Amino acid sequence: MGRHFPSDPQVCGHLMTDGTLGRTGKMALTSWLLAPIRAPRALPLLPGAIDDAMTREGTATCAPSAATTGAKRKSPSSSSGVNPFSIASRAASAPSTSSRRGADPNPETLPRGDYHLPNHPSSLLRYEPAAMSCTRDEYEQLWRFADSVAPTPNPMNRNVNLLRKQATFGATYRFGAQVSQRVDLPSRDTWPALVRRCVDDAVQRVDPSDGARDSYRANVAAHVNWYPNGRSGMGRHRDAEPDLVPGAPIFSYSFSSASADGLPRIFDVYRLGAKRPIAAVPLSHGDVLVMAGTTQETHEHGVRATAKRAYAGESRINVTVRAFKPGSLAVRVEK
Ligand SMILES: O=C(O)CCC(=O)C(=O)O
Ligand SMILES: [Fe+2]
Numbered sequence: 001m002g003r004h005f006p007s008d009p010q011v012c013g014h015l016m017t018d019g020t021l022g023r024t025g026k027m028a029l030t031s032w033l034l035a036p037i038r039a040p041r042a043l044p045l046l047p048g049a050i051d052d053a054m055t056r057e058g059t060a061t062c063a064p065s066a067a068t069t070g071a072k073r074k075s076p077s078s079s080s081g082v083n084p085f086s087i088a089s090r091a092a093s094a095p096s097t098s099s100r101r102g103a104d105p106n107p108e109t110l111p112r113g114d115y116h117l118p119n120h121p122s123s124l125l126r127y128e129p130a131a132m133s134c135t136r137d138e139y140e141q142l143w144r145f146a147d148s149v150a151p152t153p154n155p156m157n158r159n160v161n162l163l164r165k166q167a168t169f170g171a172t173y174r175f176g177a178q179v180s181q182r183v184d185l186p187s188r189d190t191w192p193a194l195v196r197r198c199v200d201d202a203v204q205r206v207d208p209s210d211g212a213r214d215s216y217r218a219n220v221a222a223h224v225n226w227y228p229n230g231r232s233g234m235g236r237h238r239d240a241e242p243d244l245v246p247g248a249p250i251f252s253y254s255f256s257s258a259s260a261d262g263l264p265r266i267f268d269v270y271r272l273g274a275k276r277p278i279a280a281v282p283l284s285h286g287d288v289l290v291m292a293g294t295t296q297e298t299h300e301h302g303v304r305a306t307a308k309r310a311y312a313g314e315s316r317i318n319v320t321v322r323a324f325k326p327g328s329l330a331v332r333v334e335k
Helices: 136-148 193-204 209-218
Strands: 113-117 120-128 157-161 165-169 173-175 178-183 220-227 234-237 250-256 265-271 279-283 288-293 299-303 316-323
Touching (some): 136 165, 136 193, 136 220, 193 220, 193 316, 209 220
Antiparallel strands (some): 120 288, 173 178, 220 316, 234 299, 265 299
16 A cells, blocks of 8 residues: 555666666656655745746756856756755855845745645655654764765865765765765664664655565665755755666755754755746754655755854754665665
């Protein structure tokens, strides 16, 4: 009964533990998530947002338009492209900070539930606020871990580093022009507790039938982003990199130094080629966001930076759990 992903003729092919594709080589999109998805609603548009998907559908490509990204910007997933994980900046013409004229509105609070992107019924965003616990000790342990992580040079200006640090536990993760620092710990047991718990939680959310959960578990790794304050964001990008298993769900966990009292960070969703976000998800301490189905094919996402003073003293950690192709894995996880 677990398979209630919006049925769609599209296929994604999940990897088996030996690295080959599943039985038919074509697994329906129904194959990943355990909990049934009964009636996904369209993700509410931001106030004033116009989803012009219908008018653009015929012409939209994987490359963001020059109008969106600046004439020199390439597709975020192209190997020669600008780093999709750069902090949004005026130089990159990624409109994200509140300094921009006509700043994007904040989303209303979003009820827990399953959503698809407007006009894209095969996409899925599952939003579960405050679904993951995190003690202060766990937060602090993972925060301190960033001391051992080298900063990432800003791809727009390599003389400065991104405010946000990042590292990938268990896999080599290449995106855009960068390779995320791989954390080479000998086994998952030695990862910080919060990362381990996110991985375990994500794996439990995968449907055990037909080997999907075993496959996910065997190929899982965790990418961690450390945001020191509101000014640190993440530029718009897709998580459709060649190292990842195509179509496998990405489980994203948000934590705040201020725990439940923290302010939400805004996770903007952009249709490819659209200048402004069409929708947004407020992410607070303990929130779980699952991106699945065709989400990465048609839309980008990013974390909005803000200069608002209220955010100055709040750090944030984001853990994303993903399935990597075997060649990218550093730690193989036995069943
Ligand atoms: O920090 C977040 O919420 C987003 C992280 C993200 O999009 C990524 O790591 O690819
Ligand atoms: Fe992402």
